Amino acid sequence: MKKRIRIALAGNANVGKSVIFNQLTGLHQHIGNWPGKTVEKAEGTLHFKGYNIDVIDLPGIYSLSTFSLEELISREYIINEKPDIVINVVDASLLERNLFFTLQLIELEAPLIIALNQMDVAERKGIKTNYKRLEEILGVPVVPTIAIRGKGIHELLSRAVDIFEKGARKPSPIGYGSEIESRIQRLEEALRKADLRYPSRWVAIKLLEGDEEVIKEVKRVMPNVIALAEKLSKEIEEIHGHPCPTVITSERYEIAGKIAREIQQVLPVVKLTLSDRIDYLTTHKIYGYIIMVAVTLAIFYVIFGLGNILSGILSVIFHRCETIFITSIGSWLLKNIVLGGIIEGIIATMTIALPYIVPFYLILYILEDSGYLARIAFLMDAFMHKVGLHGKAFIPLLLSYGCNVPACLGCRIMETERERLIASFVVTLIPCAARSVIILGLVGKYVGIEWALCLYIIDLAVVFLLGRIAFKVLPGEPVALIMEIPEYKVPHLRTVIRQTWFR
Numbered sequence: 001m002k003k004r005i006r007i008a009l010a011g012n013a014n015v016g017k018s019v020i021f022n023q024l025t026g027l028h029q030h031i032g033n034w035p036g037k038t039v040e041k042a043e044g045t046l047h048f049k050g051y052n053i054d055v056i057d058l059p060g061i062y063s064l065s066t067f068s069l070e071e072l073i074s075r076e077y078i079i080n081e082k083p084d085i086v087i088n089v090v091d092a093s094l095l096e097r098n099l100f101f102t103l104q105l106i107e108l109e110a111p112l113i114i115a116l117n118q119m120d121v122a123e124r125k126g127i128k129t130n131y132k133r134l135e136e137i138l139g140v141p142v143v144p145t146i147a148i149r150g151k152g153i154h155e156l157l158s159r160a161v162d163i164f165e166k167g168a169r170k171p172s173p174i175g176y177g178s179e180i181e182s183r184i185q186r187l188e189e190a191l192r193k194a195d196l197r198y199p200s201r202w203v204a205i206k207l208l209e210g211d212e213e214v215i216k217e218v219k220r221v222m223p224n225v226i227a228l229a230e231k232l233s234k235e236i237e238e239i240h241g242h243p244c245p246t247v248i249t250s251e252r253y254e255i256a257g258k259i260a261r262e263i264q265q266v267l268p269v270v271k272l273t274l275s276d277r278i279d280y281l282t283t284h285k286i287y288g289y290i291i292m293v294a295v296t297l298a299i300f301y302v303i304f305g306l307g308n309i310l311s312g313i314l315s316v317i318f319h320r321c322e323t324i325f326i327t328s329i330g331s332w333l334l335k336n337i338v339l340g341g342i343i344e345g346i347i348a349t350m351t352i353a354l355p356y357i358v359p360f361y362l363i364l365y366i367l368e369d370s371g372y373l374a375r376i377a378f379l380m381d382a383f384m385h386k387v388g389l390h391g392k393a394f395i396p397l398l399l400s401y402g403c404n405v406p407a408c409l410g411c412r413i414m415e416t417e418r419e420r421l422i423a424s425f426v427v428t429l430i431p432c433a434a435r436s437v438i439i440l441g442l443v444g445k446y447v448g449i450e451w452a453l454c455l456y457i458i459d460l461a462v463v464f465l466l467g468r469i470a471f472k473v474l475p476g477e478p479v480a481l482i483m484e485i486p487e488y489k490v491p492h493l494r495t496v497i498r499q500t501w502f503r
Contacts (some may be wrong), residue, residue, distance in 0.1 A: 002133070005053045005164050006081070010105065011089035012058030012072060012098055014486040016117040018042075019147040021057040022495050024157070048157050051164075056083065062097075065102045065211060069416055072213070080108050083162045085168075086110040092122040092129050092144070093487075095264060099256035103174050104137065109199045111168035114142045116155055120149075120199055121487065126267035133263045139172035148492050173201075179239050183208065187225065194222045207392055208233050209245040264436050270331040275488040282375045283485075294373070296398055300391050303359045303406070309357035360399065360406035361500045367395075369491035376484060387464055388471025389414075393423045400430035422470050429463045431456070 005023075009016050014042040025044025042057040042454040058077060059070035088105055090098040105112055116131050138418040141159050145152030175181060187204035196217065198205055207229035219226050225247060233244040240247045281287050367373040377391030384391050392414055400407035404427055 001049050002402070005051050005085065005160065006056070006083040007053060007087055007160060008058055008078060008081075008083040009086045009087050009089060010058045010078070010110075011060065012062055012091065015060070015089045015091040015345070016145075016147040016185055017089045019058060019492060020087070020117065020153065020156075021055060023150055023153045024053075024055050025145055032423055047490060049161050051161060053157070054162075060476070062101060064101075064108060065209070065432060074427055075108075077436050078105075084111065084164050087113050087115050087160065088158065089115045089117050089147075091128060092116050092119050095122075095127075095129070096253070096257045096260040099251055099259055102138070102140075103252055103256060105169045106140065107199075107202045107205060109171075109202065112140045112171065113156065113159055113163065114138070114140055115147075116142055116144045117147050119144050120146050124273070128265045128267070130263045130265075133442060134259070137172065137259055137262070139169060167204075170498045174193055174255060176251075179236060180248060180251060183236060185275050186232065190225050190228060190251075191218070194209065194218065194225070196221070204229075204268060205248065208236065213447055225266070257278060278488050279375075279485075282372065283378060288375070292376055295376075298398075299363055299395075300401075307355040307360045310358070314355060357406050358500065359411060360410065362496065364395070364410065364454070365496045365500055366491045368419060369489070371486040371488045374485050387422055387426065387465070387467040389419065389426065393426070394421070396423060396427050397430065400432060401428035404428055404430065404432045405434055418474055422467065422474060425470050426463060426467045428468060429459070431459055 009017050009021055013284075021042060044055045046053050046055065048472045056077070058074040061071045061074050063071060064075045065071055077083070086105060088102050090102060102112075102114065114134070116134070119129065122129060129144075131144050133144045141163065143152050143156045143159055145156060147153065158414065176184065184201065187207055188200045191200040191203055194200070194203075198206075198214070198217075203214055203218065207218065207225070210233070211356050215226060215229075218229075234407075236247055242250075261425055282291050302483070322389045364373070367376075373392075373395070376394060379391070380394040383389030384393055384397075387393075393411070396407040396410035399410060407427040408424050411420050411427065414420040424432065
């Protein structure tokens with residue numbers, strides 16, 4: 001019987017985590033939701049060196065705090081499920097920012113391997129990285145990879161199996177300034193007798209950072225430690241003149257920056273890249289909106305043009321099969337029960353919803369993988385805030401004018417459950433193509449086109465009003481648009497097709 005290894009992929013968004021996941025698992029994967037959550041969960045399996053390996057792609061996050069549902073899910077999975085290996089996927093071209101998250105994984109004492117990905121992008125930017133020195137500094141295995149080409153994937157798996165068999169070595173501790181370090185040690189000492197799921201040093205740091213989930217858990221077993229943590233946190237604030245969480249975050253970034261500067265050499269790149277030129281045009285205050293309108297019109301044309309063609313083809317195929325099926329059933333009653341219920345339901349799904357959903361996801365992943373989706377969100381953020389949403393909601397909102405079904409499904413790209421709920425609520429208020437036919441066709445013809453336009457204006461006013469009401473009354477904190485604007489790249493076709501297929 002083969003032994004089983006569980007590997008979790010963790011890292012920032014847009015670092016190539018999904019590409020590594022696809023390279024590892026191929027078609028042996030499935031996508032669902034985390035239990036009781038609307039956050040996507042991707043799992044896959046592979047066989048390597050006599051092991052059955054389960055791979056879990058954790059949500060892309062930037063810290064192990066609990067400011068978002070994704071951060072909470074990733075942290076709880078690492079702590080509660082205790083994967084055998086955590087592969088931290090790091091973007092070599094943005095090393096300092098990525099190491100900020102790596103340092104937190106080290107503090108959490110996760111059994112870690114670093115996949116130093118996008119080495120080719122770093123080289124194009126004139127960045128040379130001494131990955132062996134990084135391994136020495138952190139005390140964690142580092143494997144350089146170019147995931148999109150499959151380079152380094154075999155070595156990454158080999159190192160994972162090696163760690164599983166021999167055990168992970170303890171990484172080098174992350175040392176803060178003396179004012180913080182002495183107080184961490186005092187809290188750590190006070191926590192030693194507590195029966196907690198977390199490492200005591202990590203808990204001490206999180207108490208100083210004011211992490212609500214950790215405070216809640218510690219208060220349950222050692223309430224006196226909370227008072228000590230608050231006292232020590234105030235002392236740090238008085239010394240530095242800033243809130244304690246800000247001081248710790250700044251020091252962590254400083255450590256990450258120091259490591260990045262030590263192991264990387266940046267050569268000057270004088271020539272502007274094609275990505276830089278395209279980025280300038282697509283985020284320009286005038287040209288950016290012109291390009292966005294052209295792209296969104298093209299999206300409409302492709303989704304509903306291709307959807308209509310696919311719908312017609314599938315309709316012909318299924319109705320021919322339906323005719324054959326009808327002639328093969330003798331009983332009139334059975335024929336009506338089966339045909340009127342099951343068969344018509346299947347035909348409706350396959351010919352009405354599916355032809356539009358598939359092109360939607362295909363285009364969505366092409367836009368996301370290329371980096372343009374982030375630019376659209378950036379351009380539309382100010383406008384969308386007036387409705388109570390941020391820029392990412394613009395794509396599903398626009399698509400809802402064609403069909404509410406793919407638009408509602410598209411709301412899954414929103415970060416939090418609250419944002420997804422508001423976006424789904426708003427898109428259902430937009431008149432889809434079928435309702436537009438009634439408004440523009442019947443009302444326009446028999447009552448007057450000006451009344452049809454009035455109905456659209458009234459609908460937009462209702463959307464705006466109800467969107468604002470939902471924004472105000474729904475519990476939870478609104479989320480600002482804080483997102484990375486990734487470099488433009490050619491979409492990885494195999495990844496796009498796989499992601500569309502698994503949806």
